Amino acid sequence: MSKTNPLSGINSLCLLDAAALAKAFGAGDVSPVEVATAVMDRAEDINASLNAFTFVDRKGALEAAAASEKRWRAGEPLSDADGVPTTLKDIVWVDGWSVRYGSKTTPAEPYRADAPAVERMRAAGAVFIGQTTTPEFGWKAVTDSTLCGITRNPVDPSKGSGGSSGGAAVAAATGAGVFHLGTDGGGSIRVPASFCGIVGLKPTFGRVPAYPASAFGTVAHLGPMTRSAADAKAMLKIMSGRDLQDWAQGAGQLAPLDDEAVDLSGLKIGYWSEPPVGAVDADVKRIVDARVAELRAAGASVEPIVLPGENHLDLFHHHWFTGAAARLALVPESERAGIDPGFLDIAAQGGRIDAKGLIAAQVRRSEFGSAMDRLLETYDFVVSPGTAIPAFEAGLEFPADGRYRRWTEWAAFNFPINLSQQPACVIPCGATPEGLPVSFQIIGARGADARVLSAAASLEVLFSR
Structure with missing residues (x-):
């Protein structure tokens, strides 16, 4: 297969980062509904060849985007991330979604609770557009499963996306969302981010609460996958903090996520x-x-x-x-x-x-x-x-x-x-x-x-x- 530009032919609304979206929403130049629609169209378009999504939640996303639009018009957004299109990996609990862990052995019934990181993103007004693919139980650093098939690289579809957050990496690289929640137990954020040419952060363990606890224990982290370091920091700030459901976080407080320019000279x-x-x-x-x-x-x-x-x-x-x-x-x-x-x-x-x-x-x-x-x-x-x-x-x-x-x-x-x-x-x-x-x-x-x-x-x- 020939090499491709992951952002070729894309609607310009899909290229806006979180800061640009907040500015546009606040000014009334762009509607969260317009952005969500463009992003979901993009997700469905790329999914036919790359298989990054288990499903796109068009109904739920448009309802959330419409509520976000009303808040921005009233001058009362929940946060700067209100209305930002977001994807969630098929390994974290989402209220109302079936979470299969990439496996046919798991039940298809919808969950009735959000994982803490998902709950925080929802409370900030993020618009959940769909669920991204993972290998079975997130066990390997490539993304394929008998449940969902093979997730392919957006630069060269004959190559793999990496994993286990492969669907999230492909979604980010192709403009199918701004924030993408991944997990990393042995490279599962960083490997697909590397293979697909995006930014991926495995945070300090305990920075982002994890519930339910991973079977893989305290090597497993949750973190952001985005097209820029600025978006990764914005997403991390929302997801971070203490949650009493995650005992492994410990009682201590990590250093705050303050903005701090780093001068490369002298490091x-x-x-x-x-x-x-x-x-x-x-x-x-x-x-x-x-x-x-x-x-x-x-x-x-x-x-x-x-x-x-x-x-x-x-x-x-x-x-x-x-x-x-x-x-x-x-x-x-x-x-x-x-x-x-x-x-x-x-x-x-x-x-x-x-x-x-x-x-x-x-x-x-x-x-x-x-x-x-x-x-x-x-x-x-x-x-x-x-x-x-x-x-x-x-x-x-x-x-x-x-x-x-x-x-x-x-x-x-x-x-x-x-x-x-x-x-x-x-x-x-x-x-x-x-x-x-x-x-x-x-x-x-x-x-x-x-x-x-x-x-x-x-x-x-x-x-x-």
Whole structure:
């Protein structure tokens, strides 16, 4: 299939960011109903070839948009995000929607409660236009399932979108919404954002409340996927905060998400250039190395670093595979025949990890997390490629060239930061000779989400020159 421009032929209303929409709504230049209609038309148009949505909620979205229009006309919007088109991944609870987790084993009945992050977006007036695709139970870093089929890359539909928030990434890249709620347990926001050429943030763990708790435990985060760092920050501010349903957040308060410009000059940055497993694609390395050189030219001090600790892949597998086993245990034996074989395989491996092995892995994780905290006391940020490889063939868990046996082996710039829980943002930074997006990852200290997003915004400017 030929390469495409994800925004080709798009209605200009679909290109407005959250700030521009608030300004237009406030001035009466544009109606939330007009915008919602344009965005849903776009979603349905791209879905025929890319399969980003499980469904588009035209009736519910138009009702919400009409209510938003009345509030803006009265000068009483719920927030600056009132009327902003938003998508939600098929893995978070939404009142009135069937949430299937990408699986035929889950009930099709609508839920009667919002997840906390969804509730906060609704309270801010966001207009929910539809639900985006995920692989079964969000288990892998590509997006395909027996329930929904294959989600394809908007730049080259012969390639995959990445995952597990693949539908959200495609929706963002094609202008089918402004805010997109994704989840990230091992790269599931950052991988598809990288493959599709958008911005994706895995926040500090606990920044965004999560309920119900993920079967994959405290490696799983909720976060924003957007076309700019500014939109990611706006969305994150809405979703963030304490919720008593999420005990894992802890009782402490994270640093506020204040706006703070980050001057690249004088920053001390660690460059993490080699993943703990696998190898970096030559084009990805060339492009990211060139961006690091631009950082140096802008006045930042950049030093090579090595990730602390060892056996990161084994450590992550202990957490991820046991989570898969816990999730599978909820599915009756009689309903397991059609489950993704890859998920069944890792769940079987997780089932063979005993309590002593899991506790030992948790101790190792705490040691790694402490080492990462110390590293980010030394450096303002750590940067790396967004992913080690660009997008590859659609419908596969890993490239067909035989280099890898699991998705984790090519997503090794991603899953370690789930173990250590720092905020990590990817932004586009170039393209391979084939036109496939390449991304740049910015990692900050726990709680420093605002600084990470501000640095991402500064790098967007630098990289666009």
